[in-house]
Amino acid sequence: MQIYRKFLRDLLRNYIMGSGIAVLVVGGVIISTTLSISNTELFRLFFILVSSLCVMMLAEFMMFRRHIRPIRDMLRETQPALATIRAAYLQTHRFPALSVMRIMGPHFLGLSIPAVAMASIGIARGWLSLPAYYIGLAGVGAILIASMHALLEFFTTVQAIQPMLIHIRELGKRMYGEDVSLDGRVIVSIQRKFQLSAFLIGTMPLFLFSLATQIRLSSSEASSSLTVDYWKWAAIILLLGVGFSSLGARMLARDIQQPIEDLHRVMKEVQSGDLKVRASDLYSDEFSRLIAGFNHMVKGLDAREKMNNQLLQSYYTTLAAALDARDAYTAGHSTRVAKYSLMIGRAVNLNEQELDWLNKTALLHDIGKIGVRDAVLLKDGRLTDEEFEQIKRHPDLGESILKQIEPAEAMAPLLPGVRSHHERYDGAGYPDGLKGQDIPLNGRIIAVADAFDAMTSDRPYRKGMPVEKAIAILAEGKGTQWDPRFVQGFIDAFKI
Structure with a gap:
């Protein structure tokens, strides 16, 4: 169970780090630097934030227990069945995607629903001197922060699951002589991963800046005409930023996906027995090294296949000659x-x-x-x-x-x-x-x-x-x- 405890520690560390960066640092900095409110109200806002975090963590913990169960059950068994090992291996691979689901589900809802409810009560009772529409802006901010946290959590979890995957594969080999694998199954496509990541990275600062500026303008003595002019300008910048980020994400995903698809196509031809095929070296980045290595490997397999065929043919001929020599x-x-x-x-x-x-x-x-x-x-x-x-x-x-x-x-x-x-x-x-x-x-x-x-x-x-x-x-x-x-x-x- 030592590997399981280390797995949990790594996940917990990544979660705390992601939550700290996305919620406390980003959310706290925006609140403290954009709102012109008293220290008392600032304390009340942080109380709302911390209370909501507690509700969020409870909801997320309940879902986490359900997600971790196949892995935990396998490790608890002295002699787990092969089907149990395979299920745990698949579930471990799904953990990065499941972490995103937890953050955009219980994490986001567990944080935003209590926060919106308490903030609404605070505004209604006069504990907070904030405009009611700030709650809507806070909801938008919560979505942005949750998306940032999901991005961080996904990539840190990808690294955290690797020791567990190695352990599960070794367990399958040791107990059943089975090399447990996904057999080419895709859990999260490269296209989706790169497009969403690049889009979030490109647009997140723009939305956060626009949101923070709106809060700052609203809390200052700026005229309403200035605010309207600001949003006309901000809308253009946001549209340009979103468009450029979407286009860049699509181009980046295609640039990564194309050589992988080309290599996969050639690999299928090799698998069918064609050792004469070679991958086209059309790329000048690290894929060039990968394709060169692949072609070198196939060339070696082809040479070995020819040698084996010669040896086999020689074997048949020699056996026939030995028989005829009688x-x-x-x-x-x-x-x-x-x-x-x-x-x-x-x-x-x-x-x-x-x-x-x-x-x-x-x-x-x-x-x-x-x-x-x-x-x-x-x-x-x-x-x-x-x-x-x-x-x-x-x-x-x-x-x-x-x-x-x-x-x-x-x-x-x-x-x-x-x-x-x-x-x-x-x-x-x-x-x-x-x-x-x-x-x-x-x-x-x-x-x-x-x-x-x-x-x-x-x-x-x-x-x-x-x-x-x-x-x-x-x-x-x-x-x-x-x-x-x-x-x-x-x-x-x-x-x-």
């Missing part, structure tokens, strides 16, 4: 089947991702033969029925072997083709007796490439047949042993 007569078989499969894949317009999976599947299509005894696999003569049954198990064995490789999702696209490359289009193949389009696409393609290489390669017991004869056999087997589309694709590609 039999000198089948050396290079997996590599050739992969080459023929890619010829077919390109002929039927498979995309790059599909071609990559096809190539890897073809390289490892016979990996299950590792589980077949040499006496059977390397036998020169005709296989017995029992030995052939052992050979027929290699697609199923290959799938089982690849399922042991992690990560599983990397091998998943290869499994259907490895298991089904001995299925026949008429349903007479093995191991599952699949038929037609029920046979996985890569299995149908590899079946054509595997058969062609088997027919044209030399064996101890026979010479490889001529290419023309092998192609003729493939053509005869369209629609029975092989998918006619892929047979024709291979024939067309081979003739080019």
Whole structure:
């Protein structure tokens, strides 16, 4: 609970500091320097101010307790649930916005309602020698002061919540191995934050000055015509100030928001797998450093991705070569089947991702033969029925072997083709007796490439047949042993 106590101390310190600056300093200075009243009436006004502050703090404290409850409840539990941790994390992020709600709600109403009521009673009973319309001016001043306090409270709370956010994230990792985050959720947009902040900063002094001057003129012996002239002049200045502040706030928000949106757009492209994309360096401020760092990071990821792909491709090729090395007569078989499969894949317009999976599947299509005894696999003569049954198990064995490789999702696209490359289009193949389009696409393609290489390669017991004869056999087997589309694709590609 030490982190909780520090969190409360920081919030309380910021609140007292913000209230002191906005209410006591600004409000007190305006009252004491603009009103020409006796010390007794000045004391009564400060009494009204202090009394109203007490009511305000009570109302605000009640709402604060409700806002802090999800965080307090989480920290009180020995083993909080993951949902409780997430709720506390979200509530902590919302605290700056909630602090603004408290100030513009119970803070403003708790201060202004009692103050207006007591001041009205004081004027009615003659305790205060102030014009009644001063109450309206005080209401306007209260709005300005509350807005100033809200601005200060928002940005100081943003800093105060950071240690608590770190603690909650560490708690989620330690207890559940979960990296608690907002997952891109926006609590307060940069546009709203900058526009409101810049607007308040630009207009607050103008309104306070105009309000204080009006009070000063009213309490002095200035003529009514002077007051009217003053407000004509003040109205023009206020309109110009508000307009300039609004325009400046909008331009500032857009200047900050645009590079963030550009960077976010590029990040989404990187997330989708495009490592060739780069963020445009269109900015000469600190965003230039941020974008340069981002581009450097993506460039590094792209280089690492290329290296990983080369290593993986080398791994598949080496594994296939190691398998083929068991039999000198089948050396290079997996590599050739992969080459023929890619010829077919390109002929039927498979995309790059599909071609990559096809190539890897073809390289490892016979990996299950590792589980077949040499006496059977390397036998020169005709296989017995029992030995052939052992050979027929290699697609199923290959799938089982690849399922042991992690990560599983990397091998998943290869499994259907490895298991089904001995299925026949008429349903007479093995191991599952699949038929037609029920046979996985890569299995149908590899079946054509595997058969062609088997027919044209030399064996101890026979010479490889001529290419023309092998192609003729493939053509005869369209629609029975092989998918006619892929047979024709291979024939067309081979003739080019």
